Amino acid sequence: MRLAGKRALITGGRQGIGRGIAEAFRKEGAAVMVGGRGERPDDLDANIAWFTLDVTDVKAVNELAEDLGGLEVLVNNAGVQVEKTVADSTDADWELVMGVNCRGVFNMCRAFIPVMSKGASIINIGSISGNTADPSMALYNASKAFVHGLTRSIAVDHGPDVRCNAICPGWIETGMLEAGFALSGDPQAARQDALARHAARRFGQPADIAAMAVWLASDEAGFATGQLFTIDGGMTAASPINTGLF
Template sequence: MRLSGKRAFVTGGRQGIGKGIVDAFLEEGALVTACGRGERPAGYPAEWLTLDVADPEAVTAAAASIETLDILVNNAGVQVEKTVVESTDADWNHVMDTNARGVFNACRAFIPLMRDGGSIINIGSISGTVADPSMALYNASKAFVHGLTRSIAIDHGPGIRCNAICPGWIETGMLDAGFDLAREPAKAKADALQRHAVRRFGQPRDIAAMAVWLASDEAGFATGQLFTVDGGMTAASPLNPGLF
């Protein structure tokens, strides 16, 4: 029970990585509130707030309803599968409002509530370091998250630690949407799988395990860092290991 008695707030907690983190935090004894744009899912195991993190006034109101906080996880995110020249102003607003401004809104609102020893965990991406094709805005938004993570760690330590988890290909709806961009989706997916040293794609629980550690007192010396959890994919050279 590494998080016993700690209060956590998780954005984008309905499904995928967010739901995996919520479940793992509850198993470790945390008191968890999650949020998303929709209504509370049936049978949801944690407290729920209907909240759009892109709305600064709504985020401020949500923070006002919580007295103190130990853990903030900024997971809410969207993607648009387009290049720069294909992207519209509406695409920019859709991606940046959630992925970039949403993280900023939550950090600005919740940092004043965080107790000494608090932990902020931003969900970045390997796409913020190495670019996935035809996802220009998503790549850029995650690079913003990485930079903001470092700034928060410097500006708000030692009382608050701030780190980012950078997932690779995790089996959520976003994974298939990415491969659907390929000329031959099945071939592209098989090639990507071969490039993983562990020979599998990630699961939400893989990211949740890192989140639990970063939220716990065990990670007391970890701050301002980007933790890549991608099954070894970005460790490889451009050569296809399946040919050697």
């Protein structure tokens, strides 16, 4: 029960990585609150509180921070993805991706940092795409690079009162992964090629990211701040020349 006595809020917790983190936090003893758009999911654990929240809405975010106050853990997971190049991206695409992935994280951090408990942990969900560009994901790649830079700035400017780190997932089995494969002319071949580039020989699961989030939220990670933790099954460790004979 590494998170016993801690209150944690996770944005984008309806499904995928956010849901995995919420469930893992609950198992480790935290009082867990989840924010997301729309109504409470029917299958959400009854012991997890739900807040309908649009992270791009400054007023709603500020009001939630005032209501909740001294959290020990904040996980900024809410994010969206648009599969387009710069030339193909529209103003609406910009507003959507940058609004949620950049401004949303900024809104949450700005509102909650002043009211969080001393020594609190902020965990931002970045991406390997913020370090190495995925094709036809221009706005998403750029938005995650922003998250990485903001993470470092928060750690430097607000330590030791707040620790701030980012988890950079690789290819995790969620709807976003399938959307990426759909860009290929042969999604099945693209999937097999991608698997061969993972030393772990599998894609990640939300539980893999949740395990790192539990550690970062716990007192065990008290000396970890301003860092980007890559969890990608070894994909970015490999040379682009892949013989399939690791």
